[in-house]
Amino acid sequence: MKFACCSLMGLPFRPVEGEAGRRFRQTKTSVVHFRKTEHSGGMIRLEALRVFVIVASEGNIRAAARRIGRTPSAVSMTLKQLEAEIGAPLFATDRKNSLTELGRFVLETARAQIAGFDRMIAAIRARAEGRVGQLAVACVPSIAATLMPGLIDGFLAERPGVELELLDADSAAVAELVESGEVDLGIAARPAPGRVLRFRPLLADGFMVICPATSPLAAGTGPLAWEALAGERLIRNGASDRLEAPACRALSAAAPLMVRNVTSLLAMVAAGLGITLLPALAVARLPEGLVGRPLADREARREVGLIERSDAPRSPAAEAFIARLEVEAAALARRLARGDPPAAQGR
Template sequence: MFVSIVRTKNQLPDGFNQADISVTNFRRIEVGDMIKLEALRVFVTVAESGNIKDAADAVGRTASAVSMTLKQLEDEIGGPLFQTDRKNSLTALGNLMLDLGREQIRSFDKSVSIMRAFAHSRIGSLSIATVPSVAANVLPPILQRFLETRPQVQVELFDIDSAQVRRMVESGVADIGIAGDSRAGGGVEFSSLFSDRFQLLCREDHDLCRLERPIEWSDLSGATLIRNGASDRIEAEEHKRLSAQSLITVYNVTSLIALVKAGLGLTILPSLTMHGAHDGVAVLELADTSASRQVGLVERRDVPPSPIAAAFRAFALREIPALVAERLGRRKDQ
């Protein structure tokens, strides 16, 4: 870093006039007046030490090198910084230089510290768009661990459906997304985290609860099915026929559960969505094991992530699969 000492038009070097000062000429004239930050460090250290020997030891240079640096600095500034050669008493210019030098050094060191912290993902901002089930059941412990060593990182969390997750990531509003949609394409790419099976949600007094076995699609014949955005991705033809007959569509999980409790119908949701007990409702396994969704990271294609986003991506890929396997009572490789 350099500290530039700039002349005004009334302080031009001898032999130059205003007409001579083009941008190119001005830059050439001023090169000799650039003060290196390290020279300021040497001066401040000498001023604080009160002698060259101790200052030289502190900065790891020889006494002669320190003396030469001070001489060059005084030449650049245009006046003496110390009252005597013993360097234990500052001139008025030296006192001014000491105050300004300390300020410049503090500012530079702080800037470097901030840049290094950003590069090492210790500071910055992280915007995450995710589906509600992940926001409620996965991200709390994940973010708690991730932020333990990054207490100054700012996090913004969007709780939305998979389609909106893709749009927010693609538009750059969100740095990274977590969605139940494995389709790549457009401006995003998908990295799988875990597979999440669909389950049936019904009132706990429903006849299906007495079957004591996984539910077949045929068992739902004649039942009232409440559609939702997540279950629309199930590919089974039997499910598509049942969905086509549905007259109610609800996208909010809390509202879905309330309608099921009220006896308005059954619904099918990913198992992570129904993690934890809900009074008055039963969660039943489906016999069709292909009825599942792939949940993963959604990222912008060909756009390098910020350091903090890259750190979170690596952390999520490492930690989320194991956490979900534990939450759902499955082995990690299932």
Template sequence: MIKLEALRAFVTVAEAGNIRDAAKKLCRTPSAVSMTLKQLEEEVGGPLFETDRKNSLTALGAFMLETGAMQVDSYDRAIERVHAFAENRIGRLTLASVPSVAANLIPQILPRFVADRNEVEIEMFDIDSRSVRAMVESGQVDLGIAGRPAPDAPVSFMPLFRDRFRVICSTDSRLARINRPLRWSDLRRENLILNGASERIKAPSYKALSDRATMTVRNVTTLVALARSGFGVTLLPALSTTDLPMGVVARDLADTSVERVVGIVERNGITLSPVAAAFRKVLVEELPPLVASLGLDEREPPETPQPPKRPEALESAEIRSTDPEDAAL
């Protein structure tokens, strides 16, 4: 069986036209290269060079050079791609993200990430938190960016930032004319439209309102359009309200503890590819300060919580409320 080292030695000598120069390039002694060539000729069953000076190929040598050079080059390129993959210069990254992060944050960090990774292929899904977690669990994507999963979900969660909820309504709504942060009691007479982000708000005051709701919409564009038409109001994270169209306004809640925690979702027990691991590192380093620069999260990102010891503690796992009005509704 012809070894790659022997084939490389032959190709190098044939291209150099002599053993001495080839030996220098191979970092071997001339005698070692000469012995390798002799063994190779015995292996293939015929001479590869016309003379001992190794500057003229036989017909077998010419055929061997044409075939062998391609094999050596193919091997070298394969090894180079393996190194490039390990160094996250090539590869494929699949990512699922909640729409607010996909639209407002990812575009600000992605250009720098791909600047020196021209061969990295990226596929991103813009979906709600529930779908993000499902895609991560099924292995359809490498990473997810979403709200905190349930404690028993087969995924890990790295919190990055908090995002407070705001009330979205028409500029003609009576809520838009209230000159203070809105209380839960202000929403009692409104047609509340539920959505994927607000479905995990556990505040009793909000639950009293949501129990009467008859419509759920999971697309932010449609939610905003319905609010603009005056059909109803909805609650969205502040990051989703940074670029609202005319005719719609986002109002702060008096209950500032109603928030979602956004972070990185990964499958348990899975080693990320080098390019996915590199992008995860970028998310951890750049997303929290980017959110802070937008004035949406003035506090440090939350630590990963310990599993709750009491069932009632699950109520505050992701979105919670301490509004004193909770007792009134």
């Protein structure tokens, strides 16, 4: 008699090692397809194969029935149906303590197929629940330094199977990375309108005037009004270009230098090439030789939020990351509202 196993199919269930009864009950509709012969009904349920494997392992029906939480008569009926579907006996005796040659083959094959099926279901569930997968996030450097360490530490502790990539760039570049699909999520200032992007605000921070420690502007400690900056040479950056105050526009119009990278920008200020304006989070830790004073203009604020493509669904991993992001961002927003200095986080 010819006998061949072709494929496994079944409804999802959560495999639990050592809980055979639970596995048994959760796979009632799963089936194995066999090549049909003159003796075969053509379809075998995964439930029946699980019962067979357990009976063969236990050596008798009563022990198997206790293990899977069924009556002996129900287990016996399942075995009879399985043998009828296959078209040949699997046990050499009615006591079910000895297998036929075919029974030994089915036992070996079924164990391998059931283990593979369980691994497949576990992998599907893990990806569906966001416990494995890939996620790419782009954010501005100030967020990378202050918000991301603690957020990523907690996220990866909960989901060690997720492969996370973090890129830092200015707000314009972050929006481009999200729009092009190179990253899944962005955290930056509000992008320009008219793009295939959606923006959800998370927090806002005020601006700081950054100057050399030798500058007259460094003499005080309080906020600086726009008038105090008259006559200063501004070094523009991506964040300062978003400010709409007329006084800032005038300073920008006369600025001969634009620097996007924050590290390079601060080096230029330290070298005495001018002053600059940066969001408070961007200068949580200033290099030696530089001083930061708050800008008095309360309207001069940077709004930071989540950027996504409006036409792209979120992956489970992205959903989990966003949930943690919202909690961490809210905590940082409260610290900023209290006037607490932002700092890098982590363990």
